[in-house]
Amino acid sequence: MRLAFMGTPAFAVPSLAELVASGHEVVAVYSQPPKPRGRGMKLTPSPVQVFAETLGLPVFTPESMKAAEAIEAFRRLDLDAACVVAYGQILKPEVLEAPRLGCLNLHGSLLPRWRGAAPIQRAIMAGDAETGVQIMQMSAGLDEGPVLLSERLGISPRDTAASLSERMAHIGAGLWPRALAALERGGGQPVEQVGEPTYAKKITPAEARIDWTRPAAEVDAHIRGLSPFPGAWFEVEGEVGPVRIKALMSAVVEGSGAPGKVLDEALTIACGTDAIRLERVQRPGKAAQSAEDMLRGFAIPTGTTLPSSSEPPRGER
Structure with a gap:
């Protein structure tokens, strides 16, 4: 299939690698623009951009996919589908509808639980016993589209956001060939999300403070x-x-x-x-x-009392 890939962090890299290895024609890779990082605040490309360039794939980093020229350039790609993994920009309906089979998104939760920006972190913070990765057909609403393919996995008592994210990235990458094959032959029947949604809001610095009064x-x-x-x-x-x-x-x-x-x-x-x-x-x-x-x-003597936050940080439920 003729595809565009849209992603930014390391979590998205295994998906791009899988799509290329599966023989699909990735004609464009979209990623967030390079950001200043490190002590020297040097402009640094995203992990997806770095990986795509090592493969010789054309990379586009528009400041906004809402701009008319960016939308028109996307249309001209004449895509079968676009595969989106943690891209970091809202896509307008004109973009979602441009590919022949639409835009698909790999999401790191069991929708409709944990729609939004931080599903992996929120699942662990809330004490969830399991989570999953799902490929969904994108719609204008926030993570509201029907689910095409899903894989569940348990959350261990020793999982961190990093370890769980790494597992989910590789399991999710393996779903892409199956999802695209089903979509192409018309056998994929997306299932509407059922249940009360919860939202994985972005983590704030104040919320990250530990509240020792909690269990x-x-x-x-x-x-x-x-x-x-x-x-x-x-x-x-x-x-x-x-x-x-x-x-x-x-x-x-x-x-x-x-x-x-x-x-x-x-x-x-x-x-x-x-x-x-x-x-x-x-x-x-x-x-x-x-x-x-x-x-x-750096000694912290026995008997020291560490202060707690005045506003207890809690995972959104």
Whole structure:
């Protein structure tokens, strides 16, 4: 089939690789424009752009797909379909209707649960036992289109947003050849979404702050759901003021005390009920490291009480 691929982050790269390997003709790759990154704020292309260019595929990075010239250029591609994976731009009806078979989107949840920007993070933060990847026919509404193909997978108690995202990216990539073949031969019958939708709103920095008054299981899910980005965080007093530390991995353990109290030298912290042990952390300007390694050079004494957020961060339900 004659395709365009639209995607931006690393999550989308396996899908592009699968489409090319399956023998489809990818005539255009769309991605978000390069962004300033790093200490030098150098313009850096997205992972999808980098990968597409290594394959010699033509890449387009319009600032907005709502612009008339961008829409007309897309129309002129004369596509059978467009495959969209975390592109990061809203597509107008004129774009969605331009390909012969429409635009398809790979979404990281079991719709209609977790429509929106952060479905993988929200599923972990909410304590969901399972999630999935689905290819849906795109419509004008936010993730409201009918589902063409779906694959379920469990969420383990040790999953982070990074580990779950990686699994979902590869499982989702494998759905594309089947979905496109079914669509082309007219055998694919998209199924309308059923049930009450929930929305995976974008994570805010304030929401990422840890609230130690919540039960340990919820705090642990909060930490894992935001790891590694943007990273759940807490503050502790340093030599020259508060230091913000990201918690990247944790485990629920036995323990009790006032919420936020450091219970031992292994960085076990009391929560509203039970406790968590921080396993992996990151200080400002430092690489991620084990809690044990951090404590060698940055002491958090037993008995220290870590402050909680005044507005408890909660996954949208």
